[in-house]
Amino acid sequence: MRALERVRHPTRRGVALTLAAVPALVLLYVLVLIPFTPGIGDIRKAKLEQPAQVISADGKLLATFKPSNREWVKLTDISPHVIDALISTEDHRFYEHHGIDWKRTASAALQTFSGDRQGGSTITQQLARNLYPDEIGRAPTLTRKIKEAITAFKIEAVYTKSEILETYLNTVPFLYNAYGIEMAARTYFDKSAHDLTVLESATLIGMLKGNSYYNPVINPDRALQRRNIVLAQMVKYQRLAPATYQTLQRRSLAIDFERQTEPPGPAPHFAQQLRKWLIGWADANDYNIYSDGLVVRTTIDSRLQTMATQALSWQGNQLQSIANSVWGTRNACAAHKDVFNAFVRETPEYRDAKQSGLADDAALKQVESDRHLMQKLCDDKTRVQAAFVAIDPRNGQIKAWVGSRDFGDDPYDHVSQARRQPGSTFKPFVYGAAFENGAKPDDTFVDQPVEITLAGGEIWKPTDDTPPSGRPVTLRDALAYSKNRITAQLMEEVGPSKVARLAYAMGVRDSRLDAVPSLALGTSPVTLKEMVSSYGTIADRGAYVAPMFATRIEDRAGNVLAEFQPARAEQTLPPIAAQTLLDVMRDVVDKGTGSAIRTRFGIRADVAGKTGTTQDDADGWFILMHPQLVAGAWVGFNDSRVTLRSDYWGQGAHSALPIVGDFFQRALRSRLVDPRAKFVEEPETSVFASLRATLDGWWTRLFGEQKKPASLKEKEGSRTPRRTTAQALAPSPAPSPAPALAEPRDGEPAQIVTPHGASMPPLLSPPGSHGAQGAASASGTAVAGAPPGSQSTSALQAGAAPGTPPTPQTSLDQWIDQRMNTPDAGASRTPASGPVAPQ
Incomplete structure (x- = not known):
């Protein structure tokens, strides 16, 4: 009864203690979460990220073990239009805060409480998510936001502002297995990040709000609208002249799309074998093959490797022409129909046809009606x-x-x-x-x-x-x-x-x-x-x-x-x-x-x-x-x-x-x-x-x-x-x-x-x-x-x-x-x- 009475008629002291308890509990929760965020040492290591290199016995580079399809470029080698677009759109007070923009965070919170969910993450907070997705997570919870904020403070304590921008732009994911601004520039515009124009920069930065939704290849209209919003933000924060904006907003996207594949290198199968072994060695000795800059000196002689590759390619091409004529590959292996029918019966398409109730001959005929499938099957089977x-x-x-x-x-x-x-x-x-x-x-x-x-x-x-x-x-x-x-x-x-x-x-x-x-x-x-x-x-x-x-x-x-x-x-x-x-x-x-x-x-x-x-x-x-x-x-x-x-x-x-x-x-x-x-x-x-x-x-x-x-x-x-x-x-x-x-x-x-x-x-x-x-x-x-x-x-x-x-x-x-x-x-x-x- 006394406790209920105190709630109904609180004293001044009780109110003060209650008000003080809320931030104390929040502070305690923050302190509890600190050990579950990346340490300063991990952040310094990420700052100096350098993948392992595989070197031949004669000193040639055979492979680089990257965690993804990414090529790191210095900030000075990135078009300034990219930086202007990024800061104007994602974090216009970037140079004023120390990891968290309290004004933007409060505004985003009010908007969210009113029913219009808004994001208030700074570039540093986004970098924290990109670098440590497992430790921080991406769920829209208070715990994730606190972890993100703690890590952002740590990053600001280790990185300079220029290093944060460089690291962010080199780690941010784009679609089609492209990571970082350099690979994005090559994928969508077939050029280096250094040569990106204002329009191209705005298009790529616009994708950061939602890569799939604003994909310029699949959704060009959305991407165009988003690009123009980025251009307007650049005008708002005086990074683009209004007259220039009026001209640029009417132009098309001009996408020059091409998927970027990681070059296999001169000895790809050898490198794959080495990678498996090196991962085990690195784990046993507390190293990371993707970030610690390991250099592996191998026994391969790059000159002998080139000779072997050329000899195998030359003879393989000779034998492939013979195989093509023997099997009739121009007509889906028509020269040996009995053997090829056995291959057809092993395809998922044939099994689906049989499960639908078709007899063997009918199922074969249905699958063989797909000329593209038959030609691909023939080519795969008869590749020397x-x-x-x-x-x-x-x-x-x-x-x-x-x-x-x-x-x-x-x-x-x-x-x-x-x-x-x-x-x-x-x-x-x-x-x-x-x-x-x-x-x-x-x-x-x-x-x-x-x-x-x-x-x-x-x-x-x-x-x-x-x-x-x-x-x-x-x-x-x-x-x-x-x-x-x-x-x-x-x-x-x-x-x-x-x-x-x-x-x-x-x-x-x-x-x-x-x-x-x-x-x-x-x-x-x-x-x-x-x-x-x-x-x-x-x-x-x-x-x-x-x-x-x-x-x-x-x-x-x-x-x-x-x-x-x-x-x-x-x-x-x-x-x-x-x-x-x-x-x-x-x-x-x-x-x-x-x-x-x-x-x-x-x-x-x-x-x-x-x-x-x-x-x-x-x-x-x-x-x-x-x-x-x-x-x-x-x-x-x-x-x-x-x-x-x-x-x-x-x-x-x-x-x-x-x-x-x-x-x-x-x-x-x-x-x-x-x-x-x-x-x-x-x-x-x-x-x-x-x-x-x-x-x-x-x-x-x-x-x-x-x-x-x-x-x-x-x-x-x-x-x-x-x-x-x-x-x-x-x-x-x-x-x-x-x-x-x-x-x-x-x-x-x-x-x-x-x-x-x-x-x-x-x-x-x-x-x-x-x-x-x-x-x-x-x-x-x-x-x-x-x-x-x-x-x-x-x-x-x-x-x-x-x-x-x-x-x-x-x-x-x-x-x-x-x-x-x-x-x-x-x-x-x-x-x-x-x-x-x-x-």
């Missing part, structure tokens, strides 16, 4: 794709990376994302395993029909483009001329498990290999990066070095924040076996399937390589090794049902080889790659090796056998003193039954008596993936790509590919055992997405 990557085998540094013919048309990265059957480029793993077991290049197998019974009872019959001759063929010639029957017999002797283990160890670290006999001919899909990295192991005498693409990271002042060294080399194939394999692969380019390297491109350097072609010419491969550089190319289509349908152009020797040949020809002529460099060859001098060679010679002279007895060579599971990490302690268990996949070949038909499309076990995370990539040094040096908090020093190990073994916890042998013995779970072969470690 290609990829190229070059790696220095001595240190794993990636020197060139081209992920597709055109990043704008196809941003999908065919170097590290696309998994395709490698065909005969996989055969060196078979021969390498054989040479490791003691086989010699002059050992022979009879060229005869081969039938191999698979685990499920199917019969695999590998064939060549010529009938069996019944004559002995040396391993050297079998690899040089890519003989499938000989390779299949060698695979039987070596064993699929050993070949798979060796391939994993030499560089196939991301893809799953099915340890079945047809693996010898490349039936398990892999990436181009894995294959080129593996060939780098051959070129470096059996030592695998994980690919890397960053050498160091600097701040904007040039101080080194992190430095990366090549990953620790892993001896995965004995040097003498790798040396023998390399020598045999020289014959591929000297006289075999890759001889065009010599005859067509005139390359006389010490090189070795291998071609590859898969079933129905779906994939063409070629990889060439030089002591200083290993480069490989893949050619095909995104949909493997589409091929060039040519026994000539479909072969890797004619589709992929010209890309590598043209690249190497340019690189050697420019002396970026030394044409006189030779592979290091050192004879094995151990007592065991000498004794083995002597016994081999005696046996050959006495018996003339093409195969050595078991006692004179290493069987699978036996070991020599030169044990490598790729070898198993004992013969691996037989793989779980799995049908062989389609038979790859080098231009010759193949016969597979087995179902296609065997399922694939899920990819295992190799030791080091999603953690420290590669082994950390004993001193505790952390590794690039490690999770947040794991990097204890700036001297980081070289960026290693995902899955680079070993780690202190898991050895390479253990990891391979785990991968090979994991049961098949039917996982898709499509590449995984998400951040990756340096590639």
Whole structure:
């Protein structure tokens, strides 16, 4: 009762206390909100915003990591008409207040209370919203307005008025992915912000009240009216003469519209891979790639990158003209209607037609009546794709990376994302395993029909483009001329498990290999990066070095924040076996399937390589090794049902080889790659090796056998003193039954008596993936790509590919055992997405 009485009859003291309590509560609320607004340090950082730059090994800019399509320009490089229009329209007392215009705020509040909602934000308050949309928000609430006011005061304490204007004009959003006045000027008037006229300036500033509502492209009448209001405001505040206004208000908008796209740069796929990794590194080390001015020094050589891009573009255009004629692209793929109908049945339009109740023929006819849709589908399906990557085998540094013919048309990265059957480029793993077991290049197998019974009872019959001759063929010639029957017999002797283990160890670290006999001919899909990295192991005498693409990271002042060294080399194939394999692969380019390297491109350097072609010419491969550089190319289509349908152009020797040949020809002529460099060859001098060679010679002279007895060579599971990490302690268990996949070949038909499309076990995370990539040094040096908090020093190990073994916890042998013995779970072969470690 007393409380009610006090309310009815308040005392003077009570009224005073009540009046004092209101601002006290407001002040308390403001103090509570201060910690939830950006700090002074964040505001200073935003003031100096500078995106990360990616620099090539030879000092050229490869990419700039901007948060949006924006180009920052200084205030002095912006037309003064823009500034006059902005201040006259948005904040005419800009130079008089300190973040909040109290007069305008009070007027806006009165207008809002009377039912006519008005905005009272100053330019500084708008800048606060633009810079910190998450912290402040955009909801029309009192809390948002207070946060905005607090942040505006902080900005005024850090920025000068000129800096506020410059930052505002460079961060304000316009439509069509244009941020800042410079990109807006280019988008709507095809000129720089420096050259904007009074009318153009008024048009752009008028859009700030509502970009969509006053869009001069879609709503020109509204935009014209709004522009004239801006001009009138300029007259009102004496920034435009009345006579000039009378003349200008009658003129049209004169829009010259063109969407602005961010230039992809010379190595866009490489930059995308680097961006993913750099974001993880920056998060772990408390940096922002968009504002801290990081400078990333990479391994890419811009000159080699240009050569690779030109070579791929040139060959891609040649092959595209062939594809167009084969598929009849001028008439929506009319040349192969049966295959194209399968593509049509996969479209949403066809599914909608079927769901509406139409029969198959009627649904096809309805969809095919849309000529534009059919032509686009045909063009998309028959667009030839290609990829190229070059790696220095001595240190794993990636020197060139081209992920597709055109990043704008196809941003999908065919170097590290696309998994395709490698065909005969996989055969060196078979021969390498054989040479490791003691086989010699002059050992022979009879060229005869081969039938191999698979685990499920199917019969695999590998064939060549010529009938069996019944004559002995040396391993050297079998690899040089890519003989499938000989390779299949060698695979039987070596064993699929050993070949798979060796391939994993030499560089196939991301893809799953099915340890079945047809693996010898490349039936398990892999990436181009894995294959080129593996060939780098051959070129470096059996030592695998994980690919890397960053050498160091600097701040904007040039101080080194992190430095990366090549990953620790892993001896995965004995040097003498790798040396023998390399020598045999020289014959591929000297006289075999890759001889065009010599005859067509005139390359006389010490090189070795291998071609590859898969079933129905779906994939063409070629990889060439030089002591200083290993480069490989893949050619095909995104949909493997589409091929060039040519026994000539479909072969890797004619589709992929010209890309590598043209690249190497340019690189050697420019002396970026030394044409006189030779592979290091050192004879094995151990007592065991000498004794083995002597016994081999005696046996050959006495018996003339093409195969050595078991006692004179290493069987699978036996070991020599030169044990490598790729070898198993004992013969691996037989793989779980799995049908062989389609038979790859080098231009010759193949016969597979087995179902296609065997399922694939899920990819295992190799030791080091999603953690420290590669082994950390004993001193505790952390590794690039490690999770947040794991990097204890700036001297980081070289960026290693995902899955680079070993780690202190898991050895390479253990990891391979785990991968090979994991049961098949039917996982898709499509590449995984998400951040990756340096590639």
